[in-house]
Amino acid sequence: MQSGADQVVSRPLHVSLVAIPEAVVSTLSGIFDVMNAFAVLPAASDVLGGRAPFKVEIVGTSAEPLELASRLPITVQRSISSLDHTDIVIVPSVLLPSRGWQKGRYPELVEWVGAMHSRGALICSACSGLFLLAETGLFDGMDATVHFGYAEAFRTSFPQVPVHPERVLVVCGRREELISSGASMTWHDLVLYLIARHAGASAAQAIARFFALQWHQDGLAPYIVFEGRRDHGDxxxxxxxxxxxxxxxxxxxxxxxxxxxxxxxxxxxxxxxxxxxxxxxxxxxxxxxxxxxxxxxxxxxxxxxxxxxxxxxxxxxxxxxxxxxxxxxxxxxxxxxxxxxxxxxxxx
Known part of the structure; x- marks a missing residue:
């Protein structure tokens, strides 16, 4: 990977934050606010001399109000049908129903993510957003991470994707373009990583201080509660x-x-x-x-x-x-x- 200084971009990168009914509002809104901070907060803007490195939009299958998993409505700002290019795609945490992830519910989104990847976009999941992204096949054979509470369900649905729920952030792919973060609040690590990669380490440090965000440098093993498998039938x-x-x-x-x-x-x-x-x-x-x-x-x-x-x-x-x-x-x-x-x- 290039250094932070080499990665700094001269134009705002377009960030597509994907909204689906299963999305968790806290992750979606948190990512939006932090990545958009350079555009709306003077204290953040001053770090880069008034330049905003990202233009963040909430995208979905149609531009209209959408009720998320917690029944809180948000507004999808842009339809994916109107987007033929984006620089970064982020799927936030999703709340799995008791029956588990249902494949094939969002064929348009899956196809669109694949097309954006082929045109150079980074593809990112926060926590359980990996369930949607795994349908693209892009993560097949690639190391990834997902919320430890959903790890077994993910392995059952997508056995072709090796997941490591104890890891905070996994970056893979030929261009280091496939990025996944682990449990819940590790979206902090994902966002800080993207800021460091595209706006420099100083910008990431300033944002971390302003929002009191934390890198989970000790991994997620301390958070995982061991529950021995009991469904084996022996x-x-x-x-x-x-x-x-x-x-x-x-x-x-x-x-x-x-x-x-x-x-x-x-x-x-x-x-x-x-x-x-x-x-x-x-x-x-x-x-x-x-x-x-x-x-x-x-x-x-x-x-x-x-x-x-x-x-x-x-x-x-x-x-x-x-x-x-x-x-x-x-x-x-x-x-x-x-x-x-x-x-x-x-x-x-």
Whole structure:
């Protein structure tokens, strides 16, 4: 990739922010406001000497009022039928219904995105916007990221697209033109990346300060809650999982598990891994770390005490394991996720 200085453009880049009924208004409006800030906020405009690097428009299949997923209406400013060129396409977060993503609902949009890509546009998804973009086939075989809560549903719908929900931002393609961001507020990272790429690092830093946006530099692993797979249909393994859910802190839990399952150790380990997708020891470790995360968030207990309560006698080993699985030390995790003092109800 070229440096930020090399990427700065001399004309405003046209940004097409795609609106569909499933779109989440907070993501759509947030992206619009931040990328449009250079055009409407003097403090942002001054960074680039009064020049606005982007012209942002909300686009859709027709230019008219549209009710989004939260039933809040917005106005689609421009129909895609009137757009034969755009520089950046962004599909914001979408809210999946209980039945999952329904393919084929927006053939005009899918065809239009493919055409814009062939004419040089960057194609970007924020969070679950990847569901719509995956229908174009552009992401087939390309690494991408999506909200971790939708990762399994996405893999089921689009097995040809490798997704990494623990990653904040993934940039791929021959021209680095296929860009996806992960869970929810990582649209901050997407927008700051686009600003840095096309207006320079200084502009991105200024916007981050003005809006108090944050780069999620530690990744998304700290945010992901582990829930062991239970829909595999192996009754013996399900029995072991149910027992483990309240006994993960005991000594030698794996030995106890295969006894409860009524299987030999070798058979149990093979069937457990096949059913859940992780080895028994990894499953135990994830349950223990998940419980430790809750204790760090909700109590003032020392880390050494928490280590012992979740099943580890050696605090040093627990600290290393916690850092490896979450990307943060226990102390850093507590500082980030516990409710700050100023937000706690007054004890008086």
């Amino acid at each position: 009754t013996a393994i399900q029995t072991a999982q149910e027992w483990l859910s309240s006994h993960f802190s005991v000594a030698n839990p794996i030995e106890e598990m295969f006894r409860h399952a009524g299987l030999t150790e070798r058979t149990f380990k093979r069937r457990f891994t096949q059913a859940t997708g992780v080895s028994p020891i990894a499953y135990v470790q994830r349950l223990r770390v998940e419980d430790a995360k809750r204790r760090l968030e909700r109590t003032d207990a020392p880390v050494d005490e928490i280590s012992w309560e979740v099943g580890y006698e050696e605090p040093a080993f627990f600290r290393r394991l916690f850092k490896r699985m979450t990307g943060l030390t226990p102390g850093s995790y507590r500082r980030r996720f516990r409710v700050p003092d100023y937000a706690r109800p007054s004890k008086s």
